[in-house]
Amino acid sequence: MAEIMGYTRTVCENECYEAKLAYSMHLAIKTEKESFTPFNHNSGVLFAKATENPDGSLNAKSLKSPWLFKQKDGGFGVMAVRVEAEGQNDEESRGSVLVWESENLISYRELGLLKLGEAFIDTVSCYYEEKIGAYVICWREEDGILRYGKVPNLTAECVEPLAEKELAVAQQKEEKLQGEVQRMPGEERHLPEGCVSGNILEITEEQADYLRKKLWTPVNTGVSFPKQVTASSWEELEKQDAVLYYSDGTTVRRKVDWEKADIDFKKRGRQTVKGAIRQEHFAFPVAINRADPCVARWNGKYYFIATNDADGNHTLYIREADTLEGLVCAPEHLILDSDTYPEIGGLLWAPEFHEINGKLYIFHAATTGEFYWEESHLMELREGGNPVCREDWSRPKRIKCADGSDICEAGKEITLDMTCFFWEEDYYVIWSQRQFLPKDLGAWLYIAKLNPDKPEQLLTKPVILSKPEYGWANNHTFVDEGPFALQTKEKLYVTFSSAAVDVTYVVGCLEIEKGKNLLDASNWRKYNYPILTARSVPGEYGTGHNAYVMDENGLTWNTYHARPGKEGPRSSGIRRVHFDVDGAPMLDVTEERDVLEEFKRVETVLETAGQEE
Structure with missing residues (x-):
């Protein structure tokens, strides 16, 4: 006991x-x-x-x-x-x-x-x-x-x-x-x-x-790799993954970077080959003054976009790289500002990449000029367009209801942080909506199906999904915002951010089982506690507004913002998502816990057939 x-x-x-x-x-x-x-x-x-x-x-x-x-x-x-x-x-x-x-x-x-x-x-x-x-x-x-x-x-x-x-x-x-x-x-x-x-x-x-x-946050407890492997090339060997073990009983498959010197595949026999567990390195922060980050893979490349706090949210820039790590030092390309279109003023918030019917879009919030007119918009990349070329993006369109009417009355209510995902044959959007007048009701999450043939329009009536009912969600202000979907084989998870955008900003989580109606809020289970807070990782405060991307090796990464110190600016970070014994996401497994030093090295006996004589 x-x-x-x-x-x-x-x-x-x-x-x-x-x-x-x-x-x-x-x-x-x-x-x-x-x-x-x-x-x-x-x-x-x-x-x-x-x-x-x-x-x-x-x-x-x-x-x-x-x-x-x-x-x-x-x-x-x-x-x-x-x-x-x-x-x-x-x-x-x-x-x-x-x-x-x-x-x-x-x-x-x-x-x-x-x-x-x-x-x-x-x-x-x-x-x-x-x-x-x-x-x-x-x-x-x-x-x-x-x-x-x-x-x-x-x-x-x-x-x-x-x-x-x-x-x-x-x-x-x-x-x-x-x-x-x-x-x-x-x-x-x-x-x-x-x-x-x-x-x-x-x-x-x-x-x-x-x-x-x-x-308890899991930690790496061991590593295994076959003691003997038969391969005729490096490509064939690299198909073999190492298995990392964790204190919560889970395992993760990881690639190995092999030491290729002195290994000859033309030689018949056995050779000992050594390697290191591949682990991408992302020191926090990866981007200063960049909040609400989102990374997407598109046509074999990675793209990064975020709210730009450096200039008061007046511009959106995109980074492009061949690898996830390459985004850290990649140059920025301006794709939208608050001067190009008369209906698009400042407060360009929370941009996200989403693919709908094979086309790339950016969902973001914008205003005609003032805060109370902040509403969700959509930009489309033209056929064959380059994501880092601003001329290849369409003029932003405001998201509307199915009948073409506004989702809410601008000047009294705002919509923002709209996210999109495909689940069981339908496209859905979830967003944050806040009534300020005649009374501030706080920010609530809404969900609706999206029309994939006309993605600037909803397909169904909006349904309230979540209100900031717990103390961690209404600390300093009543806010649920920043939703993003994360799918597994059996469940759909939606993480979201709550409370004021200060050091107490946190990430909450909703989940629903496959086969259930997403538009019935009673089908969702809302976690009673947040899964990422200022106490999760030392030195990171106000963690929140995150998004996910899966890399070419099948690993899922969390992009999020936090403050490097209590007085620090909102800045972007990237960390691997760990899935626990129930398949639920854990967002606090740092690089140091993810792969311990003593388990970074592997070796195997490589058996090669050599060239036929």
Whole structure:
């Protein structure tokens, strides 16, 4: 068996860990003696949802005093006190606690509020008591007195009183539970930094192993290559890949750069050949003052485009190279500015390359001049055109609805960050849309099918896909934006960026299984916690607005922007995407973890037939 601890953290603005992040449930696992090692970079894994007003606006919420427990029929439950975003008492939650269920402590389903009393609640505990067939709940209100009750299931609307004998047993068990909490390691060195301790729960080793694989960043643990290979040329040998092993139980196939000196394929016999695992190097940042980066492969070459922060977002430049690494030093070619067309002013934002029916397009946002007129546009590369030649790109067209009407009313709402992808025989677009007038509702994600024969028009009515309902998504401002699709054999993932475009900018994730209707928002699973933050990779702050590209060797790369230091400019980075045990993307596997020094070298016995005499 293993032990995990659920807890919140103290607010620490110097670590970019303000109240909306600190007031969430974190997890740590006991590792040695009484020490607990945090999961997920000591960041929250469970956040309270915002409540929604009739006009669609959101009220940010947080949680405190989380309590982990096991459910009757397997799985886990969590109870916590819902509070206002900054930790104050929440009037909507007076006398109630918030309840979740989870199969694996990775994905959670919020069940709603459970009414316990009338006063504000400070702490809560819960366990299932088989003898009475109910969940026993103990809570402490503002007056400091412990109160008890029971519910038959976790979706009950209110608590029932305990019988006299049941109460006596519950009081004894609560005393034992609180004693266990008090006996938790008291020295600071034994607890995760900033830990505000909750409770400890015993889980199986199998459950603990799954948490380690999902919530710890994997590291390279080994490499293998056939001990003997028969080949008649370097081309034939290079078809053989090395296999890298990782601490999460996954493997990745990688190319090998062989030492070709002293190897003669004309010679019959065996020869020992040595090589190194091919690993592209991308020191962060790869491009200063370039945000919202996107890389595409087109006709055998790589192309890079990004928002240009250096000139206040008035130009778009493209880089071209034969390799992904070559983009770092490739020259830039101007393809659009805010002076060429009268309807295209400043704020040229978030350009993305997308192929539709064999043609190359750039989706981007632009304005006639002012911020509130920022809307999604499309440019098309002419047949046989050169992507780095601005004359080969069409005049930008504003994206419209299927009937030709505007998606929203410019001057009151903006659209931006439109992305496009092909999935199960249809083209789709997802974008961010924000109403500012008459009331700022924050930025929401929308999805619709796209007309591939006329890609400046939608094919279906827009559907709301996501709102910034969690604390990490509404930190400083309510924003979901920057979506981009990532496809695997069984699932479609859409990562997106949330919160203000500052050091607390993060990447969230949505997923949906193959065969399900993308236009039904209930079919999507939204991760309760972000998968890339300022705590994921040391020295990178405000990570966000990412895109993906697959190279010629089948490796998927994440292009993203972050700040090199808290005061640094938004700048582009590139890092390999690692896929975990469930096939989900992990964006924090750095080069140092991806291929360890001791596993960079391989060798094999090369058997060559030589030339026939």
